[in-house]
Amino acid sequence: MNIKLISTKAVVIELSPFQEDVEKENSFSFDFNPVLDEDDKNRFGIVFLGEQISSDDNYRCKVIYIAQFETSTPLDFNYLTDPFLLINAPAIGYPYFRAFYSTILLNAGYNPIVLPTINFVKLHESKKNDISNKNNE
Numbered sequence: 818m819n820i821k822l823i824s825t826k827a828v829v830i831e832l833s834p835f836q837e838d839v840e841k842e843n844s845f846s847f848d849f850n851p852v853l854d855e856d857d858k859n860r861f862g863i864v865f866l867g868e869q870i871s872s873d874d875n876y877r878c879k880v881i882y883i884a885q886f887e888t889s890t891p892l893d894f895n896y897l898t899d900p901f902l903l904i905n906a907p908a909i910g911y912p913y914f915r916a917f918y919s920t921i922l923l924n925a926g927y928n929p930i931v932l933p934t935i936n937f938v939k940l941h942e943s944k945k946n947d948i949s950n951k952n953n954e
Contacts, residue, residue, distance in 0.1 A: 818901055819889040823860075825913045829881035832925055845869045845930065849911075850948070851902045852883075858891035863906050865914040867932070874927045880918055884910025898945040904937045911935060 846868045854860035863886070868879040886906055896902055915932045923929040 820886045820901065820906060820909075821888075822884060822909055823887050824885045825882065825910065825917075826885070827880060827882050827917060827921075829879065830921065831879040832876060832921065834876050843870065843872050845932075847932070847935070849907050849944075851897050851906065853892055853894065853897070854885075858893070859888050861886055861888065861892055861896075861902065861906070863902075863910045865907075865911065867914065867918050869930060871927070871930075876927055878918075878922060878927075880914075880921065882914045882917060884913060886910075897948050900941060903941050903944050903948075907935075907937045911937075 846866075848866045850864050852862045852864055854862065862883045865882045865884070866880070867882075868877075870877050884906070886909075892902075918932055919929040
């Protein structure tokens, strides 16, 4: 199966300051999930979610970002746990999400966060199990 990145888009951007007297700790959470295009079986997306709370700069930032791909093979729900969709596609789309997340903070006047690189091979099994469990519910 061949895949091609056809677009990237931020679909949710929430950036809000919070009061200094609110007790918050620095934290960052990240997740991703594959989604199939209901209208075109040769397209799918990887949805990235990043959320950060910065007690240093007193803000909360949440971004949902989609990398859309086209494939040479029509897909169905059985492909959602395929290594190609859980390793290769996220590895292609993640650098765009990573750059966007850092740039939006910088352009908003906050210290940019440099998101770490991610080994999607290591995440593959746990993500595959998560998706299988959701589909079995």
